[in-house]
Amino acid sequence: MKKWTPALFSSQLESILKEHEIEIKEASSKEMYYAISSLISQEIERNWKKTEKRYHSKRPKQLYYLSMEFLIGGLLKNNLFHYDMLDTCNQAMTELGFDPDQIYQEERDPGLGNGGLGRLAACFLDSLAALQYPGHGYGIRYRYGLFEQRIINGYQTELPDYWLDSPYPWEIRKIDEAVEIEYGGSVHMQQAEDGSFTFSYHNTDKVLAVPYDVPIIGFQNKVVNTLRLWSAEPADAVQQPDETEYYHQLEHHHAIEQISGFLYPDDSSEEGKWLRLKQQYFLVAASLQKILKDYQENVRKSLSKLPDKVVIQINDTHPSLAIPEMMRILMDEESLGWDEAWQITSNMFAYTNHTIMSEALEKWPVTVMHQLLPRLYMIINEINERFCRDIWEGHTELRERISEMAIIADGYVHMARLAVVGSFSVNGVAKLHTQILKTQELKDFYQLYPKRFNNKTNGITHRRWLLMANPRLAEVITETISSHWIKRPRELTHLLRHINDKPLLDQLDIIKNENKQKLADYIQQTTGILVDHQSIFDVQIKRLHEYKRQLLNTFHVIYLYNELKENPLLDITPRTFIFAAKAAPSYYFAKEVIKLINTVASVVNHDPAIKGKLKVVFLENYNVSLAEKIIPAVDLSEQISTAGKEASGTGNMKMMMNGALTIGTLDGANIEMKQLVSEANIFLFGLQSDEVFQYYQTGEYQANELYQTDDRLAKILDQLRDGYFGHEFKDIYYQLLSTNDPYFILKDFDDYVETHQHIDQTYRNKDSWLSKSLVNIAHSGKFSSDRTIREYATSIWKL
Incomplete structure (x- = not known):
């Protein structure tokens, strides 16, 4: 070069x-x-x-990472940096x-993902290239991202995220490698003279999958792997001269293009379900054709050797159809028998589970699957029949559990079950998450396949989230412990020798304040809110969901506001509460929380009685580029999900790596963070996962009792009910009490408030706070995605 x-x-x-x-x-x-x-x-x-x-x-063994999301962020700075x-x-x-x-x-940030799932996939691709592993991503080239969020009168308003309104300079269209995908139609089965069966398809709907390749660059090592994104296009042109037929074809072609039109179309309607399933099949069918073509052209060995040269990682349940699709190709197109095809398939796929929320474990109505993918449904049905028979004949202790384990049950195809049965590896993404999979959500499968389950705690690429996002901090780290940590991030632990180094702590303080001033300037430019960069920057940035408990954070803000209204002389350290989050368009409760945050912000920020001690900011349209602005400036990272609900979290890792201290529950990767930094350097509160599970089992928890006995909570809830912040929030009041507070916001409130009081006192001792900050930075190397990828490559992928 x-x-x-x-x-x-x-x-x-x-x-x-x-x-x-x-x-x-x-x-x-x-x-x-x-x-x-x-x-x-x-x-x-x-x-x-x-x-x-x-x-x-x-001809090395190659990894193919199948994911419906790749939240890659801007690539210009990234690519310049890597070169x-x-x-x-x-x-x-x-x-x-x-x-x-x-x-x-x-x-513009590519609209190829929404949250942690997609950002994790992007970090993994970065680490694969940095570590020189032959690993590639396969996804969909959505023309529109989830949505562009605007806050109007405090409400989330969704605008189209047409990120491709200008040419995207990093992609290369490869029409010569387009493949054809078929939906619907009918399946005809014929028996050959040797007794075997052949299958043919008639009256199918054909779609062209056109690849667009995006380079994934290794850090200063000349490796360039590929992210291949598939775009849906009509397989035939509009040529009919008849006007009626012409417009019918136009409508049909528009329906085809919708397959790669939107990230996560709303699946609350029948039409939306069809489209989501079409997208998932589109991804796996196109990707497998390319993977097999490359194998046959480059490796030129029998298909029985496929698992020696190819491994496919399924990122969550969305690409699970790859398992029956591989069976279809091997049997129907390559003429293999069932046993041989299953031997190859089940040794080629590995599945990462990203959720323990049962409602998020995908399932599809049998009627939709059968009509849209008739041959695949036949194969899934056969996989299910054989699986259930194996349990009945070989695992009598699980016979009574067959209905809870069957891939097809209660009129639905259960995708997580399909993924577990058809894979050789099943991993969770944090120690607690994996443990809960083994003991609760997938416990029957763990009993059946104990060697199949393993843990791979998530990670983030320190190249983007520290070196690039916070260059002054990275420079000081290098001056202190040399540059070896850049290639070996675990060497950040050498910083532990300097936790009482006053000149270094002073430098950390200067850098943090510079980053906070930059963010304060951005906040003023974009929202008009003037914030004190010397206040505690208390930050919660993540998808808006009840279990992530932005509402608990908001209750704490209201509590502090109420305290200051009653006693304006109350001695508290000034705080700036910063929120950023998108709520799913149809998620009414989550959108109400966004409105509440913005309404509370309006009240608090304009009340002269509290003398600017509190400020509340909601930054709209959270994405990778905005995260890069916020994360270097964070003092306090809010990781407050209901224990047992967050699989891992990666925002916690990014903020830790930039010197933030964490307030959190013992959930997801917070547990491993605590084990590394010790309880003295993290602020923990709330119920633990076993206590949450116990409450769910016994039903002993009564939210109404807390409402009646805790004056602080009563006042906050009554303010919501009685219109103190406006008359829109009665639903939050009634929902919390009528559903018995399923995410334990009221239960954890007291401990949360007390922990925040401890944080207030701790922050006043600047050197102590900075020393704790340095301890967190020193241990953050454990959460580099390089470590995660090495673990995958060694124990699962065998690269």
């Missing part, structure tokens, strides 16, 4: 712009964005071809009179 200088960078950009008849001094920020992308793409393409050539010649060109680019832009940040802001 050539040695880039600012002068060389500028001259190369000048050449690229001249090709488009643009003078470099007159270029817009958007034009500079495309020019820089073009320049770095030339470097990428050379290494991409070399990587593919190396994989082709060496060690970011500083050079920034210097060149500054010398030319451009603001680098303005150029980077021209890039």
Whole structure:
């Protein structure tokens, strides 16, 4: 790779712009964005071809990561950084009179994911390339993301997230590698002379899956892996001259394009269910065709050797149809018998479970599956029959549990059960999560397949979330312990030798305050709210869901406000509460919580009686780019889910890595964080998962008793009921009490408030707080996705 200088960078950009008849001094920020992308793409393409050539010649075992989400964020800064060109680019832009940040802001976040699931997949791809593993992602090229969130009068308003309204410079369309997918129709079975059966399909609906490849760049190592995104297009052109037929075809083609139209279409309607299932089959059917084609062209061994050269990771239940689809291909197209096909398939797939919420474990109505994918339904039915027979004949102790384990039961196809039965590995994503899978949600399957279950605690890429998002902090760490931690993040533990190093703690304090000032400036620019950057930045940024308990956080804000109204002289450390979250469009209660947060913000922020001691901010349209602005500035990370509900969490890791202290329940990866940093350096509160489970089992918890006996809670709930914050919030009052507070917000409130009082006192001792912050940074290397990927590669994928 050539040695880039600012002068060389500028001259190369000048050449690229001249090709488009643009003078470099007159270029817009958007034009500079495309020019820089073009320049770095030339470097990428050379290494991409070399990587593919190396994989082709060496024929290593390859990993394919199937996921409905890849929340990759902006790639321009990321790619420059990975090629060690970011500083050079920034210097060149500054010398030319451009603001680098303005150029980077021209890039829209790709609408390819929603939350932790998609961001995890992106971190995993980053680590695979950084560690030089042959691993690739397969997803869908959604034209529209989930939605663009706007807050209007305090309410969430959803606008289309058409992130492809301008050309996306990182993708390459490969129409020559398009494949055909078939839906519906009828299946005809014929028996051959040797007694075997063949299957043919008639009157199917054909869809073309067109691949768009996005490069995934290894950190300063010249490796370029691939994220392949499939786009749905009509398999035939509109050619009929008859007007009625023409418009019918147009409508049909529009329906086809909808398959890759929207991330997570609403599946509350029958039409939405069909579309979601079409999307899932589209992803797996197109991906498996490509995977098998590559195997047959490059490896050229018998299909029985497939598991030696190919491993497919199913990211949550969404791609579970890959299992019966692989069986269909092996039997119907490659003429293998059932036993041989199953031997190959069940040794090629591994399944990651991401939830213990039973309502989130996908299931599809048999009627929909049968009509949309008739051959796959036949195969799933056969898998189910054989599975149930095996239990009946070989595991008599589980006979009574067959109805709870069957893949097809109660008129539904249960996708998590299919994934467990058809995979050789089933992993959870934090120790507690995996334990709960074994003892509660999937306990019968664990009894049946104990060796199949394992844990792989999630991780995040420290390259994006520390090196790139917080360069001043990364620089100070390197000055203190050398740069070895960049390649080996566990070496951050060397910082533990410096937890009482006053000059270092002072530097951490300066950096944190600079980051907080930047965020405060952004808040003022975007919301008009003026916040004190020296206040505690108390942050909860994650998807809006009842179990994540943004409502508990809001109750604490209301409690503090009530306290200050009663006693304006109350001695509390000033706080800025920062929220960012999207609620699913049809999730009424979650949207009411967003409205409540914004209403409380309006009341608190405009009340002169509290003398600015509290500020509340809701930042709209939470995405990767916004997270990169918030996370370096966090003092206190809110990880307050009901114990036993959060599988892992990754926001907790990102904020920890940037020096935030955590207030949290013993849930998800918080438990492993506590084990590393000790209880002295994390703020824990609330029920534990076994206590929550016990309450669910016995029904002993009575929310109404707390409402009647805790004056603080009574006042807050009465304020919601009686319209103190407006008349929209009676539903929150009634929901909490009528459903008996299923996420234990009222139960954990007292401990939560008391813990926050301890936090207030701790923050006043600046050196003590900074020392705890450094302990958290030092132990955060354990949560690098490099560690996670090495564990997958070694014990599951055998790369």
